[in-house]
Amino acid sequence: MARLPRSLNPPATRQRPPRPAPQPEDPYSAGVLIGLVMIATALRILVLANEAYPLYGDEAQYWVWSQTLEWGYFTKPPMIAWLIRATTGLFGDREFGVRFLAPLLHGASACLLYAVGRTLYDKKIGFWSALAWVSLPAISLSSLLMTTDVPALFFWALGLACFAIALDERQPIKRRQFCWIGLGLAIGLGLLSRYTMALFVLSMGLYIATSARHVLRERWLWISLALGAACIAPNVIWNLDHGLATFRHTGANANLGGSLFHPMELIAFIGSQFGVFGPILFTALICLGVTLKWNRSMDKRAWLLISFAAPPLILALVIALASRAHANWAAASYLRATVLVVQFLYQGARRRRVLYAALILDLAIAAVGYSYHDLASKTGIQLTRKTDPFSRLMGGRELGRAVSSFLQERGGAVLMTDDRMLFATLAFYVHPRPPQVEYNWKPYPGDQFELTTDIHDVGDQQILYVTTDDKPKALDHFAQVDRIGSITLPIHTDFVQHYAIFMLHGYHD
Numbered sequence: 001m002a003r004l005p006r007s008l009n010p011p012a013t014r015q016r017p018p019r020p021a022p023q024p025e026d027p028y029s030a031g032v033l034i035g036l037v038m039i040a041t042a043l044r045i046l047v048l049a050n051e052a053y054p055l056y057g058d059e060a061q062y063w064v065w066s067q068t069l070e071w072g073y074f075t076k077p078p079m080i081a082w083l084i085r086a087t088t089g090l091f092g093d094r095e096f097g098v099r100f101l102a103p104l105l106h107g108a109s110a111c112l113l114y115a116v117g118r119t120l121y122d123k124k125i126g127f128w129s130a131l132a133w134v135s136l137p138a139i140s141l142s143s144l145l146m147t148t149d150v151p152a153l154f155f156w157a158l159g160l161a162c163f164a165i166a167l168d169e170r171q172p173i174k175r176r177q178f179c180w181i182g183l184g185l186a187i188g189l190g191l192l193s194r195y196t197m198a199l200f201v202l203s204m205g206l207y208i209a210t211s212a213r214h215v216l217r218e219r220w221l222w223i224s225l226a227l228g229a230a231c232i233a234p235n236v237i238w239n240l241d242h243g244l245a246t247f248r249h250t251g252a253n254a255n256l257g258g259s260l261f262h263p264m265e266l267i268a269f270i271g272s273q274f275g276v277f278g279p280i281l282f283t284a285l286i287c288l289g290v291t292l293k294w295n296r297s298m299d300k301r302a303w304l305l306i307s308f309a310a311p312p313l314i315l316a317l318v319i320a321l322a323s324r325a326h327a328n329w330a331a332a333s334y335l336r337a338t339v340l341v342v343q344f345l346y347q348g349a350r351r352r353r354v355l356y357a358a359l360i361l362d363l364a365i366a367a368v369g370y371s372y373h374d375l376a377s378k379t380g381i382q383l384t385r386k387t388d389p390f391s392r393l394m395g396g397r398e399l400g401r402a403v404s405s406f407l408q409e410r411g412g413a414v415l416m417t418d419d420r421m422l423f424a425t426l427a428f429y430v431h432p433r434p435p436q437v438e439y440n441w442k443p444y445p446g447d448q449f450e451l452t453t454d455i456h457d458v459g460d461q462q463i464l465y466v467t468t469d470d471k472p473k474a475l476d477h478f479a480q481v482d483r484i485g486s487i488t489l490p491i492h493t494d495f496v497q498h499y500a501i502f503m504l505h506g507y508h509d
Helices: 030-049 057-066 079-091 095-099 101-120 123-135 137-142 149-167 173-191 195-211 213-217 219-241 245-253 263-276 279-291 300-322 327-345 349-370 372-379 396-409 420-429 448-452 473-477
Strands: 414-417 436-438 463-467 478-492 495-507
Touching: 030 095, 030 101, 030 123, 057 079, 057 095, 057 420, 057 448, 079 095, 079 101, 079 149, 101 123, 101 137, 101 149, 101 300, 101 327, 123 137, 123 327, 123 349, 137 263, 137 327, 137 349, 149 173, 149 195, 149 300, 149 327, 173 195, 173 219, 195 213, 195 219, 195 300, 195 327, 219 245, 263 279, 263 300, 263 327, 279 327, 279 349, 300 327, 327 349, 349 372, 396 420, 396 463, 396 478, 396 495, 414 420, 420 436, 420 448, 420 463, 436 448, 473 478, 473 495
Parallel strands: 414 436, 414 463
Antiparallel strands: 463 495, 478 495
């Protein structure tokens, strides 16, 4: 039988292997976590875009700093001013432009916390740690404000993630080396954000000395520390050129003069932490501290987190007892404590339900906070200074418009204040922006504006003086003084802001 041509032979039937069934998306994957964090961040950006709240005095101060970039400023390192300069360059000199990076950096910190939890434990712990962090009441509020805590917490999170991965011998060598470099940058840039980053170095030394002494022989550790020192060196030089201004101010913030025993301040500080870390999570943290087995066989992963969480919290507690401490001074501790508490609550179904309840409660607090004024208005509740957590933010726009009117009536006058917060608020909200000076009756500068402005430079120009004092000391140093008006801003029925307006001429010492 003749063979058919090759091209006419029927093709051999080939059985294709069955297609693998599509795998469901891992609910604890990095992709899912990033998606959820992006949703939360987008919602916060929408809240910011509404520009419901004026800038607080500190935020306005950072904006003023951003107009002249330096390696340091009187009260803070320079990172906050650099970031605001970048975002206002994109979105303009408006509240949204000043605050734009706040929710983004907090979202990035949550993603870094996922890396920490996944490296030390597993992806489930990392996942819930990140969600717990991004939903904390303090983070929900901080996402609407551009403060030094925002970049500082991001670099704390970056440093912790890099340190955990660099110590993990299961990781590829190249990745570990890359993380040592990232650690150095996190330390240096963190110090350029807040000097409390020095506690990170202290915590790192504590852990290495107790649980990882072999790292001291690792050249990458010393490369990392050298890189961090190189980052902060220009700021140190700036401080040396300005009489260590920022370092002295940081020490003065502790307010350790007089009596060093204030138990009520300590109790008030501890109470405030239920609001910072969330009522359920802070209670769980206290329970964890009580039940934790503090012995030499302690889990190294838990000890690493404790080494980084304990120093900032202990320092804040000591300062609160000795003087006073702001509620946010222990915020860095909760980056590590979040992973600890999540690991503690994830053990067993009952504890897990407590974790879920904590997240739901914290998200509910955030939802109420973001619509607080609208809810009060719709329900007919009359807010007071004590019941309105945003009362300190109010009044800046109205004050700026009122002062602008006074200046327009007296063109060419220099605007003078005697308070840095008032100086900064008027600098942002008065339009067009006039020449400004801050009056200083002390023999040395007490803030950035007293450092960079001088009443002697005003010359014969007339001065419009805005002050909260009806009989300020400055009036004794001018040949001509005329009170031309006042400004009254009713924020709430029990909270009214009063300002006296003077026209001054002929300054003399």
